[in-house]
Amino acid sequence: MEFGTMDIAAIRSGLAAKEFSAREVAEQSLARIDAVDGTVNAFLEVTPEAALAKADEVDAAIAAGAFDELGPLAGVPVAFKDNMNLAGTHTTCASHMLENYVSPYTATCVQRAIDAGALPLGKLNMDEFAFGSTTESSAFGTTKNPWDTSRVPGGSSGGSAAAVAAGMATVTLGSDTGGSIRQPGSFCGVVAVKPTYGVVSRYGVVAFGSSLDQVGPFARSVRDAALALNAISGRDERDCTSQDVTIDFTRGLDAGVAGMKIGIVPEFMDAAGLTSEVKYAIEGAAEKLREMGAEIVEVELPHVRAAISAYYVIAPCEAFSNLSRFDSVRYGFCDPSHKSLAGQYEASRAKGFGPEARRRIMLGSYLLSAGVYDKYYYPAQQVRTLITQDYERAYETVDCILAPVAPQTAFAFGQISDPATMYATDLYTISINIAGNGGMSVPVGLGEDSQMPVGAQLIAPAFHDMNMLRVAAALEEAYGTARVAPDFADVKAGA
Amino acid sequence: MTEHVTEKDVRDIAEYCRIGLADSEIPQMTADLNAIIDELAPITEYDLTGVEPTFHPIGDLSNVMREDVEGQSFTQEEALSNAPAQQDGSFLIPSILGGGEA
Numbered sequence: 001m002e003f004g005t006m007d008i009a010a011i012r013s014g015l016a017a018k019e020f021s022a023r024e025v026a027e028q029s030l031a032r033i034d035a036v037d038g039t040v041n042a043f044l045e046v047t048p049e050a051a052l053a054k055a056d057e058v059d060a061a062i063a064a065g066a067f068d069e070l071g072p073l074a075g076v077p078v079a080f081k082d083n084m085n086l087a088g089t090h091t092t093c094a095s096h097m098l099e100n101y102v103s104p105y106t107a108t109c110v111q112r113a114i115d116a117g118a119l120p121l122g123k124l125n126m127d128e129f130a131f132g133s134t135t136e137s138s139a140f141g142t143t144k145n146p147w148d149t150s151r152v153p154g155g156s157s158g159g160s161a162a163a164v165a166a167g168m169a170t171v172t173l174g175s176d177t178g179g180s181i182r183q184p185g186s187f188c189g190v191v192a193v194k195p196t197y198g199v200v201s202r203y204g205v206v207a208f209g210s211s212l213d214q215v216g217p218f219a220r221s222v223r224d225a226a227l228a229l230n231a232i233s234g235r236d237e238r239d240c241t242s243q244d245v246t247i248d249f250t251r252g253l254d255a256g257v258a259g260m261k262i263g264i265v266p267e268f269m270d271a272a273g274l275t276s277e278v279k280y281a282i283e284g285a286a287e288k289l290r291e292m293g294a295e296i297v298e299v300e301l302p303h304v305r306a307a308i309s310a311y312y313v314i315a316p317c318e319a320f321s322n323l324s325r326f327d328s329v330r331y332g333f334c335d336p337s338h339k340s341l342a343g344q345y346e347a348s349r350a351k352g353f354g355p356e357a358r359r360r361i362m363l364g365s366y367l368l369s370a371g372v373y374d375k376y377y378y379p380a381q382q383v384r385t386l387i388t389q390d391y392e393r394a395y396e397t398v399d400c401i402l403a404p405v406a407p408q409t410a411f412a413f414g415q416i417s418d419p420a421t422m423y424a425t426d427l428y429t430i431s432i433n434i435a436g437n438g439g440m441s442v443p444v445g446l447g448e449d450s451q452m453p454v455g456a457q458l459i460a461p462a463f464h465d466m467n468m469l470r471v472a473a474a475l476e477e478a479y480g481t482a483r484v485a486p487d488f489a490d491v492k493a494g495a
Numbered sequence: 496m497t498e499h500v501t502e503k504d505v506r507d508i509a510e511y512c513r514i515g516l517a518d519s520e521i522p523q524m525t526a527d528l529n530a531i532i533d534e535l536a537p538i539t540e541y542d543l544t545g546v547e548p549t550f551h552p553i554g555d556l557s558n559v560m561r562e563d564v565e566g567q568s569f570t571q572e573e574a575l576s577n578a579p580a581q582q583d584g585s586f587l588i589p590s591i592l593g594g595g596e597a
Contacts, residue, residue, distance in 0.1 A: 104573045197552045211551045240559045241551075306537040313535055320512070329586050334579030341591045346515030358514055359527055365512045366500060366528065379538050381548030386541070388549055420530045436552025462552075 002492070004032045004167040005484050008076050008224045011170065015058070015075045016067055022058035022075040026051040026119045029077040033121065033168050036491055041143050042153075042163040044082045045090050046122040051077070054119050072227050074117030079169045081160050082123040083130060083206040084215075086110050093206050094138035095128045097326050097333045097352035107204025108239065109173055109215045109232045116231035121169055124159030129323065130180055130208045131356045132156050133425055136413065139354055145188060146485035147452055151410040154184030157218070161188035164218045167484040167491070171228045172218045176439075177209045178311050179405070179429025181216045185441035186405035186455025190482050191225045191472065192218050196462045197436035198243040199229070201236030209318040212311075212433040220482040222442065222473045226250040229465075245463070252466055253473040258293030262286070262471060263398035265301050268428060273407045277447035281454040282404050285444045288478045289402070289471065299394040299401065303386040307431035310387070312423055313367055313380035314434070320364025326352065359419065388435040391461070400467045401459040404428050405441045409452035428457060438465040442472040443482045499532040500525060 003011065003025045014020050030048050037043050058075050061067065067074075080086060083093045085103035092098045106114075114120055127137040135143045135158025143158040145151040146166040153162040157174030161184035164172050174181045176194035185192020193216040200215040207213060217228035226249035235244040264286055269279060286296050328334040328348030335347040353361070367376050394401065405428055416422050432439040441455035456475060458468035476482075483489065500508070505525045509516045516524060571584055580587035 101577050104569060104576055237559070237561070241553055243553070303541075306541065309535045309537040312531065313538060328579060329588055331577035332579070336580065339589055341589050342513070343515075344589055345513040346510075349513050350515040350517075353514070358516075359524070359531075361512050361514060362505070362508050362524065363528060363531060365508050366504075366532075369508075376535055376538055378548060379541070379543055381550050382543040382546040383538055383541060384549040385546055388552070418530075419527055420534050423531070423534065434552075 002032070002167065003028045004077060004169060005489070006170065007221050008073065008170060008227050011075050015062060018062070022055035022062070022119065023052065025075050025077060026055035029119070029121055029169070032491070036166050036168055036488055039144060039149060040146055040162050040166050040168070041141055042124055042159040042166065042168060043079065043122045044092060044094065044125050044140055044159070047086070047089055047120055051119045051121050054114060058117055071116030071231065073113060073171070073231050076118050076171060077121050077169045078113050078118035078171045078173070079121040079124050079160070079163055080110050080172065081126050081157050081174045083126060083175060084110050084173060085204040086120060086123065089123055091123065091206065092140070093129045094126045094140055095352065095354065095357065096139045099139070099333065101331055105204060108201035108236045109205065112232045113173065113228070118171070124157070124163055124172060126159055127156035127356070128354045129206070129319070129357050130156040130175060130177060131319070131360055133179070133183055133422055135159065137354055137356045142413065145410045146488050147189060147410065151412055151452065152187065154187030154410060156180040158184045160218050161185050161190055161192060164188070164190045164220060165485045166488040170219065171224060173215055173232070174218055175205055175213055175215050176433065177212045177315060178433050179426045181218070182405050182429050182439055182441040182455065182457060183426070185218060186453065187410035189443045189453025189455070189485065190218050190220055191222050191440070191442055192216070192455070193225045193229060193440040194432070194438065195229060195233065195465050196438040196460070198241050199233045199245050199438070199463070199465065201239040201242040203236055203238035207322040209315040210322065211318060212315060220484070222469055222476050223250060223253055226253060226469050243463070247466060249465065249469055252470045255470055256292060257289055257471055257474045260294045260400065260471065261297050261398040262289055262294045263297055263299035263394055263401040265299055265401060265403055267301055267304055268403045271407070271427060273424065273427070274404060275408045277449045278404050278406070278408060278454055281444050281447060282402065282456055285456045285475055286402055289474065292474055292478070297398055299398055301390040301394060301431070303383060303390050304431045306383045307387055307434055308423060308427060310380040310383045310434055311426070311430040313376045314384070316360045316364035317368050317377055318364070319360045320368065323357065323361050328352070356419070384434050387431050391435045391437055395461040400471050402471070403457045403459060405455040405457040409447045409450045409454055432459055437462050438468055440468050440472060442475050444475060444479050496529050496533055498529060500528050
């Protein structure tokens with residue numbers, strides 16, 4: 001059995017029929033990580049004890065005849081981005097700043113996954129503090145794209161995407177502030193969902209941009225992603241922005257798209273920098289949706305061209321504020337060789353943070369300074385209103401919007417090194433965080449030129465995430481369920 | 496590229512952020528920040544007269560109230576468990592009054 005490559009339904013029915021035990025699932029999954037992750041480097045920490053303990057709990061429940069009482073993720077191998085606290089594990093945010101930090105508590109999204117029966121396999125690599133689009137800024141080495149290990153997996157949740165693409169986990173969780181779930185999902189050819197802001201609690205997830213951050217699942221099928229979302233979503237009294245969401249995200253997955261109106265945005269499709277292979281793939285997806293009975297409608301989003309600049313004002317300002325908590329006193333890296341507190345702060349933060357984190361903190365500080373605030377920060381929040389209204393107007397006409405996730409497929413390591421150029425690659429994902437809508441990536445085949453996965457982005461009105469999941473399920477029907485990357489599909493682990 | 500920030504500005508910002516940049520790092524940081532700030536120009540190009548700002552995507556947030564009951568929180572030991580330095584159940588820091596032998 002290769003459990004890492006199975007879906008939730010297969011694991012569930014196998015457990016119910018006693019074809020295998022949850023302990024076997026855990027052991028095999030851990031063996032597969034051993035066999036594969038030396039190449040991929042998706043995991044920063046593997047947690048065999050936690051996985052096996054949970055597996056024994058699941059097996060005990062099955063033995064007691066309580067299978068039906070087990071949660072929707074019972075026996076499912078799951079792993080978490082390393083900005084999510086899980087008590088007793090290191091939560092490093094892929095930064096030297098938190099290299100030795102051990103979580104004294106557990107994030108709500110992680111706890112809910114485990115309460116739903118998930119087997120926690122470990123913690124996943126990312127760009128440092130989620131600042132990046134390639135996972136190259138991890139202080140602990142980059143993650144490789146399982147489809148081509150000379151290419152980036154995307155980021156910042158690169159480990160979360162790669163672990164699912166290489167069959168090391170059935171579901172992983174990531175976080176998305178400007179595209180950090182959807183873009184690695186697209187680059188690694190898996191389903192990746194950033195729900196509407198407020199669907200999933202952010203409690204215990206190390207904050208980057210508090211008005212933009214949202215947690216969501218990666219999986220190899222739309223249904224698995226929806227099941228995971230069911231498990232982790234909903235009101236949490238520890239995050240006052242979390243909403244009382246009681247939606248069953250699997251509802252309507254089989255409904256098809258006949259009669260749905262799906263928007264295409266000329267501003268997106270004609271943007272400079274969109275590669276022809278991605279454009280062709282998205283147009284192909286639109287054509288497939290039309291054949292399945294959807295109506296494809298052009299919608300205008302006149303202010304989205306300002307989204308990148310609005311984001312690179314708002315996000316660094318919020319990051320500057322959030323990262324001020326790393327003071328070398330309560331937790332985090334400390335350079336103890338200084339005799340003054342100010343000297344200790346400055347040395348510890350200079351050495352603890354990597355270059356991109358330092359750049360964003362500096363940028364945020366500048367943008368919030370007197371005089372500059374009125375030039376950039378306040379207008380950025382006004383532009384946010386205009387972008388939000390653009391989407392609201394579009395959703396008067398359409399149920400969902402179809403767009404690229406990224407202008408290109410996964411590129412080679414080191415190919416983009418200039419920060420401003422790297423930021424521009426977030427063109428298609430960023431405006432969704434600004435508006436707080438839901439967005440997701442679903443694989444629509446390989447790019448003609450690069451032969452790398454292309455993700456189609458589906459964007460839904462706030463708290464109508466069902467719409468995008470329904471369209472994604474239809475595309476999945478047309479293109480086939482996401483596969484484990486070919487080089488890892490036949491890896492056999494353990495006995 | 497416009498010079499939005501000078502090397503002197505960057506030194507001031509670094510001090511305010513409590514990030515001890517080495518002299519050798521200042522020119523590159525200055526160039527990077529100027530290049531990024533250049534890209535923020537679209538924000539300044541709209542007529543935003545009368546447009547309300549959106550500081551948060553969930554607009555109609557209201558205060559969340561609960562009964563004032565005792566809950567579970569970290570023990571002192573847990574709260575100190577990640578401290579780089581501690582003494583007598585407290586976080587230990589260098590002298591803040593200057594000249595101290597930490």
